[in-house]
Amino acid sequence: MNSRLIAARALSRVLQDGQSLTAALDNVMPTIESVKDRAFVQALCYGVCRYYHRLDFILSQLLDKPLKDIDVKCLALIGLYQLQFMRVKPHAAVSETVAAARKKPWAKSLINAVLRSYLREQDRIEQQADQEQSAAISHPHWLIQQIQHDWPQQSLQLFLENNHQPPMVLRVNLARTSREHYLNLLTERDISAVPVDFCISALRLDRPVPVDLLPGFEQGLVSVQDTAAQLAAQLLDVQPGQRVLDVCAAPGGKTAHILESQPQLKELVAVDIDAARMQRVSENLQRLTLTARLLVGDAANPEAWWDGQTFERILLDAPCSALGVVRRHPDIKLLRRAEDIAQLQSLQKNILDAIWPLLAPDGILLYATCSVLKQENEQQIQAFLAAHSDAAQLPIEASWGSGREFGRQIFTGESAMDGFYYARIIKR
Incomplete structure (x- = not known):
């Protein structure tokens, strides 16, 4: 099945049914055989959620009226996310997202038109998004107001950090091994990490890795915890x-x-x-x-x-x-x-x-x-x-x-x- 369609169905569960993204992905991941495709679906879903308020604003500027079909809307958002934030070649992003609409000819033509319009008018539309507060920082209005009220000095940095991907941090089981010894085990596997000076059990990885690559994970030497x-x-x-x-x-x-x-x-x-x-x-x-x-x-x-x-x-x-x-x-x-x-x-x-x-x-x-x-x-x-x-x-x-x-x-x-x-x- 088209990986973009799978991602759209997972996002529909979030937007329409109020399901958590974790639960929605748990539901669809077993249907995907390729590790690469699973990673792509996850990247699309997390990315669209992270930048939803910006993408939704941009989509509204490209439509004459709101889309009622939530699956089609999710595909359109997925297409826009690829064009704005991913390294997918534009022609591939458009053609593959259009193909994901499958048996809905009207949806295929609409998604095609929306994505091509975006490519033609990208600079103008992005400038418009930057002028609208919720779209500019990709947060709902109520949350912007709440955080600005509580933390006027820190609010902008909080919004920026919310849109960043977090680091992967390990908790070394100090009852079983030392942090220094476990750091050596990581180095032997070419996994780069740094100790956190104020937390004796914490190692922060330079880049995330699957837990099955962590030495001694199944044996309980280490856990993943911020x-x-x-x-x-x-x-x-x-x-x-x-x-x-x-x-x-x-x-x-x-x-x-x-x-x-x-x-x-x-x-x-x-x-x-x-x-x-x-x-x-x-x-x-x-x-x-x-x-x-x-x-x-x-x-x-x-x-x-x-x-x-x-x-x-x-x-x-x-x-x-x-x-x-x-x-x-x-x-x-x-x-x-x-x-x-x-x-x-x-x-x-x-x-x-x-x-x-x-x-x-x-x-x-x-x-x-x-x-x-x-x-x-x-x-x-x-x-x-x-x-x-x-x-x-x-x-x-x-x-x-x-x-x-x-x-x-x-x-x-x-x-x-x-x-x-x-x-x-x-x-x-």
Whole structure:
């Protein structure tokens, strides 16, 4: 089947059905035999999502009226993406995209006309796109306004970073090997990487590689995890003999890192509301030969699963807008809505309030999100501290991120990291 048509069908699931790009690609990838074709389909889908707001504006300038057929619209966007951002030869991009319309003669002629018009008028249309804010930076208007409101000085850089492809970062399993030794293993395979100076387990690759090329991956020597997410384990500062609770744990990267960083825990309990995602936690731990007690349960309703024994450490990786990882999941710009933020803020508050009684006196709760919005981060923690007289903030002194009155914020792209937020709270 035409790889552009496969990409268009995956994008249709995102645009029309609200499916995540990851799920949409998981659905179509088994139908593609060639590794090269799979990579091409992935590049098209991620690229169109990343630059959707610009491409959609350009398409609107080339049409007399909006396209109702979503598959055809996706093909047109794929064609425009190839012409503007990829190294595909223009004649091949046009002819192959037109051919993907297959049994719809009207669509073939329309896509052909749109793409050829773009090639003729490219400079003029690109200038028009640069004048329209959402198209110029390829973000929805509501998100532009929100980020500019929260971070007027950093907003432009955040928008630029959101449109960049992220680096691939490895977490070396320090319970099994040293970072220096693993760096040597990479060098032997001509995989270039650099250590991250403020995170003892992190190696950032010069360019992404398939995980099956990573030495010792299947044996558990290494995992893929952004540097910002790796900071959680060292901030939690777990000690031998402690009980640790990981709330909203799936897919389990931080769960595994906590176990790697402190093999002498009394117990680690990982909880997530999604049974399918909890299965991924189990698979990750199996690969790394690590053990935790895995529970499927609602973090906002712990009485349904808690055994009554308190924990000395709790990691709450709170459900959030994920606006700090847009560069990894550009479909967030298409799927997230302004009204989602208040709902997530309410959910975060409910979980914080529900989980707090599970923390032992003098215990530490680490609150984390992969968001850059103040509502989900520092404002959430400010409100929590005001409402709980037995809670106090533990300042985070670090060379990374930006210290806030409450917690510490990492901006997307800062030190090549994803956007993240952390706050440490101790129970008096």
